[in-house]
Amino acid sequence: MTVSTVAAAAGVSTATVSRVMNGSTTVAPDMVQRVRAAAAELGYRPNAAAQGLARGRTGTLSVLVPDLANPYFHDVLKGVTAAAGRSGYRMLVADSEEDPDDELGLSHELLRQTDGLILCSPRMPRHDLLTLADDSHAVVCANRLAADIDLPAVTIDAHAGMTSLCHHLARLGHRRVVYLSGPERSWSNQERRHALDRAAAFGLDAVAVACGATMADGHAAIDAALDHDPTAIVAFNDIVAFGALARLRERGVDVPAQVSIAGFDDIPFAAYAAPAITTVRNPKELLGRRSWLLLARALAGERGLEPEVLPPQLIVRDSTAAARDRGNL
Amino acid sequence: MTVSTVAAAAGVSTATVSRVMNGSTTVAPDMVQRVRAAAAELGYRPNAAAQGLARGRTGTLSVLVPDLANPYFHDVLKGVTAAAGRSGYRMLVADSEEDPDDELGLSHELLRQTDGLILCSPRMPRHDLLTLADDSHAVVCANRLAADIDLPAVTIDAHAGMTSLCHHLARLGHRRVVYLSGPERSWSNQERRHALDRAAAFGLDAVAVACGATMADGHAAIDAALDHDPTAIVAFNDIVAFGALARLRERGVDVPAQVSIAGFDDIPFAAYAAPAITTVRNPKELLGRRSWLLLARALAGERGLEPEVLPPQLIVRDSTAAARDRGNL
DNA sequence: ATGAAAGCGCTAACAC
DNA sequence: GTGTTAGCGCTTTCAT
Numbered sequence: 001m002t003v004s005t006v007a008a009a010a011g012v013s014t015a016t017v018s019r020v021m022n023g024s025t026t027v028a029p030d031m032v033q034r035v036r037a038a039a040a041e042l043g044y045r046p047n048a049a050a051q052g053l054a055r056g057r058t059g060t061l062s063v064l065v066p067d068l069a070n071p072y073f074h075d076v077l078k079g080v081t082a083a084a085g086r087s088g089y090r091m092l093v094a095d096s097e098e099d100p101d102d103e104l105g106l107s108h109e110l111l112r113q114t115d116g117l118i119l120c121s122p123r124m125p126r127h128d129l130l131t132l133a134d135d136s137h138a139v140v141c142a143n144r145l146a147a148d149i150d151l152p153a154v155t156i157d158a159h160a161g162m163t164s165l166c167h168h169l170a171r172l173g174h175r176r177v178v179y180l181s182g183p184e185r186s187w188s189n190q191e192r193r194h195a196l197d198r199a200a201a202f203g204l205d206a207v208a209v210a211c212g213a214t215m216a217d218g219h220a221a222i223d224a225a226l227d228h229d230p231t232a233i234v235a236f237n238d239i240v241a242f243g244a245l246a247r248l249r250e251r252g253v254d255v256p257a258q259v260s261i262a263g264f265d266d267i268p269f270a271a272y273a274a275p276a277i278t279t280v281r282n283p284k285e286l287l288g289r290r291s292w293l294l295l296a297r298a299l300a301g302e303r304g305l306e307p308e309v310l311p312p313q314l315i316v317r318d319s320t321a322a323a324r325d326r327g328n329l
Numbered sequence: 330m331t332v333s334t335v336a337a338a339a340g341v342s343t344a345t346v347s348r349v350m351n352g353s354t355t356v357a358p359d360m361v362q363r364v365r366a367a368a369a370e371l372g373y374r375p376n377a378a379a380q381g382l383a384r385g386r387t388g389t390l391s392v393l394v395p396d397l398a399n400p401y402f403h404d405v406l407k408g409v410t411a412a413a414g415r416s417g418y419r420m421l422v423a424d425s426e427e428d429p430d431d432e433l434g435l436s437h438e439l440l441r442q443t444d445g446l447i448l449c450s451p452r453m454p455r456h457d458l459l460t461l462a463d464d465s466h467a468v469v470c471a472n473r474l475a476a477d478i479d480l481p482a483v484t485i486d487a488h489a490g491m492t493s494l495c496h497h498l499a500r501l502g503h504r505r506v507v508y509l510s511g512p513e514r515s516w517s518n519q520e521r522r523h524a525l526d527r528a529a530a531f532g533l534d535a536v537a538v539a540c541g542a543t544m545a546d547g548h549a550a551i552d553a554a555l556d557h558d559p560t561a562i563v564a565f566n567d568i569v570a571f572g573a574l575a576r577l578r579e580r581g582v583d584v585p586a587q588v589s590i591a592g593f594d595d596i597p598f599a600a601y602a603a604p605a606i607t608t609v610r611n612p613k614e615l616l617g618r619r620s621w622l623l624l625a626r627a628l629a630g631e632r633g634l635e636p637e638v639l640p641p642q643l644i645v646r647d648s649t650a651a652a653r654d655r656g657n658l
Numbered sequence: 659a660t661g662a663a664a665g666c667g668c669t670a671a672c673a674c
Numbered sequence: 675g676t677g678t679t680a681g682c683g684c685t686t687t688c689a690t
Contacts, residue, residue, distance in 0.1 A: 002683055004683085012660080015661060017684095027660085045437065045441050046441070046684070048387075048442040050683030052377075052378030052381070053667065053684075054666055054683075054684040054685040054686080055684080056685095068403050069403040078424075090442070091423075092421045215597060243601055246601040246605075269544070274578055274603035331667055331668080332667065332668060341676080343669090343678095344670080344679090345676060347668065347669055348676090355675060375668070378666085378667080379666070381668090381682090383667075384668080384682085
């Protein structure tokens with residue numbers, strides 16, 4: 001079942017079949033009919049590999065995420081597919097499972113099979129990022145800015161987000177806050193942490209506790225966090241906040257009466273948690289769409305694309321309230 | 330940068346390069362060295378499309394899920410990649426976004442680009458499934474059994490799962506239970522519902538309320554559910570249970586004191602909910618692994634593969650307790 | 659407007 | 675053990 005089969009059945013050349021299948025306008029209407037009929041009759045479907053080889057492009061892009069289990073990435077992926085789909089591109093998703101050392105290899109593998117790659121929150125060392133940028137012009141970086149590396153990027157203004165959150169907490173009278181720190185190699189985590197440190201200007205006294213990016217991490221980190229007797233806890237992301245909330249409940253700590261807690265990203269679960277989690281909304285779909293736009297431009301040959309920075313938004317819910325007046329937990 | 334480039338650089342033929350790249354044993358050690366060196370030097374990476382065309386297979390399989398935002402599918406996907414990866418296969422993920430009418434088209438498109446397809450909880454009409462089975466032998470169906478359609482399948486024993494859950498509820502003294510029904514076209518939903526109906530044998534009197542598969546659906550369905558004044562609510566899945574829990578909280582209904590609630594699947598969030606959700610654990614990763622195994626066999630030419638049925642497991646947590654003695658909500 | 663034919667980059671007979 | 679070569683299925687000049 002190839003072009004030749006269809007061509008024979010329709011009594012035309014393979015070139016004509018190809019033209020019809022690709023919607024070329026320079027084909028006589030009756031030929032179009034004949035070919036269409038023959039193709040439909042035979043149930044013909046073009047072979048993607050052959051098309052890819054002949055055209056020099058696959059029509060597929062790939063996205064590499066560190067953890068597919070994090071709902072955060074779904075919305076990003078949705079944004080990417082939606083935007084890329086409109087340009088006739090399909091999306092291949094890969095998961096590095098939070099293994100920074102595997103990312104470079106995976107990226108090369110993906111680049112081999114697809115036309116371009118979107119790295120979502122990559123954890124790989126700076127050096128690998130540099131290698132990748134040297135190897136290919138079809139890579140864009142989401143959620144990470146790498147100075148002096150020629151990689152189109154789109155990020156969130158973590159500083160602005162954290163600042164508005166800190167403002168919120170400061171107005172509620174909080175002073176001692178613990179930050180549940182995300183993965184070491186996460187750029188977002190570093191940004192959030194630094195932004196929080198700068199919030200000392202509002203009178204917030206922040207201390208970081210090593211944590212991670214999963215619910216289990218959040219759950220496990222609470223005991224250490226409470227040792228600092230904070231009135232508020234800021235989690236690396238909503239997932240962590242979620243796990244933390246569970247542990248606080250176990251320990252009988254009332255949220256937000258005794259301790260306030262806030263997350264980051266605004267994943268769907270955040271709004272349904274008990275209590276609903278105050279968070280900094282990340283324009284995830286937009287991030288996905290912009291990433292594709294950047295990739296499309298890179299694919300079209302544009303170089304030296306400027307990094308884009310997207311604005312987050314504070315979402316106040318029920319997990320934050322006025323700091324308790326005095327006393328320890 | 331092609332085989333020829335490398336061949337020229339190494340002073341050998343393209344065939345030898347190909348042999349080395351594919352780990353053929355019938356190559357002299359020094360040639361292997363030369364080729365390896367040249368390839369590394371040039372940073373050569375084989376073109377996947379060309380390989381696919383020449384080999385007649387792409388080395389990629391695809392998985393179609395109805396909703397990538399449902400954490401349930403992550404574990405399934407994890408199982409698939411893990412198993413397929415061991416056989417040198419990569420995985421392409423596609424999301425039909427709960428649009429049953431788009432599934433057939435998407436499936437064909439995926440089949441065109443990859444060697445095989447795993448349909449995860451497909452919602453498409455039976456007729457489309459039949460078409461697909463006729464068109465290809467490289468399709469396996471997870472979470473759906475279609476009688477008289479020659480499609481390798483792996484499912485969960487919903488009946489067993491629902492029965493153990495009903496047992497649990499019956500022993501706690503529940504009689505009036507509401508089932509929050511999932512998507513109309515979901516086979517799992519039908520199975521769960523039927524199994525629940527059969528639980529009348531335990532003295533459970535179940536009534537179904539239309540709901541859906543999202544947190545918002547669960548949230549929205551609670552009001553109608555409470556109209557039936559149930560002592561227990563069984564949700565289509567954990568996501569729905571999660572949304573339902575939020576609404577119950579809003580209405581001031583105490584779970585589990587006034588109403589018990591149970592989910593299905595045991596997604597990670599279930600254990601961290603407030604209260605932790607009693608559920609029926611679905612061996613998701615196993616399901617993924619088995620799906621791949623079936624697909625691999627189909628790809629190898631086996632036909633008439635027997636459907637596999639996996640056992641679920643009741644996980645009792647804090648959202649279910651003894652039925653309230655008397656009185657309405 | 660249509661067809662013939664030359665590749666796209668790689669693999670796998672087949673010959674040596 | 676190594677090289678030659680004929681495709682894999684499609685697109686795309688280039689003629690006509």
